[in-house]
Structure formats: C-alpha cells, structure tokens
Amino acid sequence: MKKITLPLTDEVIRELHAGESVLITGSVITGRDAAHKRLYELIEQGRELPVKLDGEVIYYVGPAPAKPGHAVGPAGPTSSYRMDKYTPALLDRGLKGMIGKGARSQEVIDSMVKNGVVYFAAIGGAAALISRSIKSAEILAYEDLGTEAIYRFEVEDFPAIVVIDSYGESVLVK
Amino acid sequence: MMQVRSIDAAQITEAVKKLFMDMNYFIGNDILDALRAARENEPSATAQNVLDQLIENHQIAREEEVPICQDTGMAVLFVEYGERVVIENGSFEQAVQEGVRRAYIDGYLRKSVVDDPVFDRVNTKDNTPALIYTTIVEGNQIRILGGCKGFGSENMSAVKMLTPSAGVEGVKQFIMDTVKYAGPNPCPPIVVGVGIGGTFEKAAMLAKKATLRPINTSHPDQRYAALENELLEAINKMGFGPAGLGGVTTALGVNIETCPTHIAGMPVAVNICCHAARHKETVI
Numbered sequence: 285m286k287k288i289t290l291p292l293t294d295e296v297i298r299e300l301h302a303g304e305s306v307l308i309t310g311s312v313i314t315g316r317d318a319a320h321k322r323l324y325e326l327i328e329q330g331r332e333l334p335v336k337l338d339g340e341v342i343y344y345v346g347p348a349p350a351k352p353g354h355a356v357g358p359a360g361p362t363s364s365y366r367m368d369k370y371t372p373a374l375l376d377r378g379l380k381g382m383i384g385k386g387a388r389s390q391e392v393i394d395s396m397v398k399n400g401v402v403y404f405a406a407i408g409g410a411a412a413l414i415s416r417s418i419k420s421a422e423i424l425a426y427e428d429l430g431t432e433a434i435y436r437f438e439v440e441d442f443p444a445i446v447v448i449d450s451y452g453e454s455v456l457v458k
Numbered sequence: 459m460m461q462v463r464s465i466d467a468a469q470i471t472e473a474v475k476k477l478f479m480d481m482n483y484f485i486g487n488d489i490l491d492a493l494r495a496a497r498e499n500e501p502s503a504t505a506q507n508v509l510d511q512l513i514e515n516h517q518i519a520r521e522e523e524v525p526i527c528q529d530t531g532m533a534v535l536f537v538e539y540g541e542r543v544v545i546e547n548g549s550f551e552q553a554v555q556e557g558v559r560r561a562y563i564d565g566y567l568r569k570s571v572v573d574d575p576v577f578d579r580v581n582t583k584d585n586t587p588a589l590i591y592t593t594i595v596e597g598n599q600i601r602i603l604g605g606c607k608g609f610g611s612e613n614m615s616a617v618k619m620l621t622p623s624a625g626v627e628g629v630k631q632f633i634m635d636t637v638k639y640a641g642p643n644p645c646p647p648i649v650v651g652v653g654i655g656g657t658f659e660k661a662a663m664l665a666k667k668a669t670l671r672p673i674n675t676s677h678p679d680q681r682y683a684a685l686e687n688e689l690l691e692a693i694n695k696m697g698f699g700p701a702g703l704g705g706v707t708t709a710l711g712v713n714i715e716t717c718p719t720h721i722a723g724m725p726v727a728v729n730i731c732c733h734a735a736r737h738k739e740t741v742i
C-alpha cells in the first residue's frame with residue numbers, strides 16, 4: 285500500500301490517483317459543520333483565521349471522548365457534502381487535502397482541480413479501528429464547540445482511499 | 459387481575475444506561491453475520507478491504523468497550539409500559555433521561571444533541587433529551603427497545619404521501635429513489651427501514667422501528683416478506699457497494715413494518731440506517 289507523509293507537496297498530490305489506497309502519516313487538522321461555518325464567516329468578513337490552512341489536510345470528524353489511556357476516542361469520518369458550501373473558500377486559502385466520506389458537489393470538484401487538491405475517504409463507521417492510527421490530539425481552536433472543535437491530530441499509517449484526485453477523477457459510484 | 463408492581467426509578471435508570479452503553483460497544487450478531495457473508499460474496503478487492511475494516515472495527519469496539527462509531531446518535535426509545543406498573547422514588551420520564559445521560563457521560567459516548575434546531579444550536583452536553591415513544595399495554599412489565607442512529611444516514615431518510623393508485627410499484631419506486639439519492643453518504647452497506655400505512659408521522663415511526671428490527675427477521679405477511687427480499691436484491695444491483703466504492707453489497711437488509719391506513723392514503727417512510735445498526739431491547 286502506498287504510504288504518504290504530510291505535509292502534502294504538489295508533486296505528491298499530482299501522483300495520487302482516484303482508487304488508490306494509502307496510509308497517511310503526519311499532522312492533520314480537524315473540522316466539521318460548526319467550525320466550517322465559523323471559518324467561512326471569518327473569510328467572508330476578510331478577518332484572520334484562528335488556524336492556518338495553507339498546506340494543511342483537514343479531517344471531517346467529531347471524535348467521541350477518549351477513555352483514560354487513549355489519545356482520542358473513536359474518530360471516523362463524517363459526511364463531507366455538508367461542508368461543500370464552505371469548501372471552495374477554504375481551498376482558495378491553501379488547504380491541500382480533505383478526508384471525509386461520501387460525495388462532493390461539482391463546485392468542490394472544480395475548486396479542487398483549480399487549486400490542486402486531493403480528497404480522501406476514510407471508512408465511515410470504522411471509528412474504533414481508525415482511532416488506533418491517531419497518536420495524539422490537541423485542541424487548536426473553538427474549544428467551546430466540544431467534539432466540533434478544531435483539533436490537531438498526529439496520525440500514523442491512517443488508512444484512507446483517494447476518492448477524488450486533483451484531476452477531478454472520482455471512484456465514487458454515482 | 460394482575461398485581462400492581464412497583465419499580466424503583468433507579469432500576470430504570472440503570473437498565474437504560476446499560477442498554478445504551480451495550481448497544482454502542484457490541485454490534486448484534488445479525489449485522490456481524492451479514493458483514494461476514496458479504497465479505498465472502500464481494501468480488502472486488504476494495505470492497506473486501508472495506509468489509510474487513512468494518513469487521514475488525516467491531517472486534518476492537520467489543521474488546522476495548524469503545525463505541526463502534528463516533529456518532530453515537532440521538533437516543534430513541536420505544537417503550538411498552540405495562541399499565542399496572544407504579545414508579546417509586548421518581549418519574550419514568552426522568553429516570554429514562556437520567557439513564558441516557560449517564561450512559562453518554564460514563565460510557566464515553568459522544569454528545570451530539572443541540573438544544574434548539576435553528577437558532578441557538580448549543581450542545582446539551584449529555585445527549586439528552588432522548589426521544590421516548592410510549593404505548594400503554596396490559597401487564598406489569600416495561601419493555602424498552604432502544605436505538606441510537608447516526609445522522610449520516612438519518613439525513614438521507616424521507617417520507618412520501620403516496621395515494622392508493624400508486625400501488626406496490628409506487629412503493630418500490632419511492633424506496634429505490636431514496637436509496638439512490640442517498641448513494642455513498644449513509645455509510646453503506648445500509649439497513650433500509652420502511653414504514654407503510656398509518657398517517658404521516660406513523661409511517662415515519664414505523665420506519666424507525668423497522669431499522670431496529672434484526673435483519674435476519676421478516677415481515678409476518680408473506681407478501682411483504684417477499685417485497686423485502688426483492689428490494690434487497692434490487693438495491694444490491696445499484697452497485698454503490700461498501701463505502702460507496704463499488705460492489706455488490708449496498709444494503710445488508712430491508713425491513714418493512716406496516717399499519718392500517720386511510721381509504722385515501724398510502725404513506726411510505728424510508729429510514730436509512732448505516733451498517734452500524736445499533737439497537738437493543740430490555741424488559742424490566
């Protein structure tokens with residue numbers, strides 16, 4: 285299986301093709317509905333963001349609480365389409381990769397091609413398994429959002445599949 | 459006449475707490491068997507890989523007693539309350555809510571409920587309120603069927619007020635359209651819960667209840683049982699497959715529940731549930 289190390293460079297992104305299984309190692313940020321809404325509103329108002337997006341990979345997840353001795357609770361992907369409304373603005377700010385589950389809108393795919401971005405799927409519902417590849421979790425912003433806060437995860441051999449590549453090719457069945 | 463029985467509120471709280479913790483850690487054998495059979499059946503390596511991950515995930519959840527999925531849902535309970543039960547030291551409603559609260563806090567389950575749907579959307583931090591649907595029945599026991607459904611699949615559900623002339627073809631069409639629209643989003647392989655008949659809200663409740671029925675059971679009426687099988691086969695020909703990455707397993711089961719309805723109507727509700735179909739029953 286192909287192993288990739290973050291941060292993603294343009295060269296690595298160009299060599300990722302829809303359908304490939306990968307193991308991701310490195311640092312990702314997290315964010316889902318509420319955090320996206322806040323980031324988007326700040327971008328619209330032309331204000332500074334609490335996290336930098338440039339070169340980052342974002343994982344759409346709201347983890348369950350960690351049991352004592354665990355770095356993080358079960359943390360599988362949430363449905364990506366709910367982020368679609370906000371995504372192009374984030375990609376224009378330099379976001380290079382997304383990890384979620386399910387389909388994306390045509391606007392998102394167009395913006396991915398324009399900005400050279402890759403979209404991975406993690407397996408929805410395999411949350412306990414996935415959390416084993418998350419080695420640490422730290423809150424970066426929006427602590428008040430609880431599970432919806434923006435975290436930084438250090439991941440090691442995180443299992444994912446390239447479902448839409450930077451050329452706009454998709455393996456999702458329509 | 460059957461004796462009146464008193465049940466302490468604390469006993470109900472304990473039972474509800476255990477119900478929700480257990481259903482979140484331990485998947486039912488009906489689902490596990492269906493995943494294993496699907497693994498044998500899938501020709502594509504990607505689909506096999508996805509199913510392997512799901513089966514392994516269930517093992518990890520069981521061993522470590524952690525939730526199968528991070529989305530531990532909104533708690534729903536169908537209660538059959540024996541009319542000869544008296545609750546001591548509290549109220550039934552509060553005892554149930556306390557059980558859900560403790561399960562989600564002590565059991566490391568995710569709190570996913572917000573207080574107001576449109577304006578505030580502030581997390582209640584203990585996953586309450588649970589939704590409790592109660593029927594009063596004869597007897598002196600309380601039967602609780604609990605479920606917690608993630609919203610990835612809940613959001614893909616739909617109700618339609620079909621009229622009688624639509625016939626069985628109309629029913630099939632609506633179910634297929636709903637599943638097709640859901641596509642890869644509700645974490646396939648899915649369980650399709652269908653409610654037919656009653657009124658607008660009754661159809662939706664039946665559909666929810668259908669998702670809480672083990673998938674190795676059938677509707678008691680042969681005609682509906684045949685329809686369940688026919689739909690399952692047709693859905694699996696759609697090709698979405700595990701995680702929507704292609705394959706012959708888009709659904710693990712189709713469960714239909716029915717109810718008498720009005721001369722002018724044929725309401726149909728489709729409640730889509732993911733492969734993490736968590737439900738459990740207890741009798742107090």
Ligand code: SF4
Nearest residue numbers: 409527608610645732
């Ligand atoms: S749809 Fe089900 S399996 Fe998928 S993330 Fe939601 S709860 Fe988990």
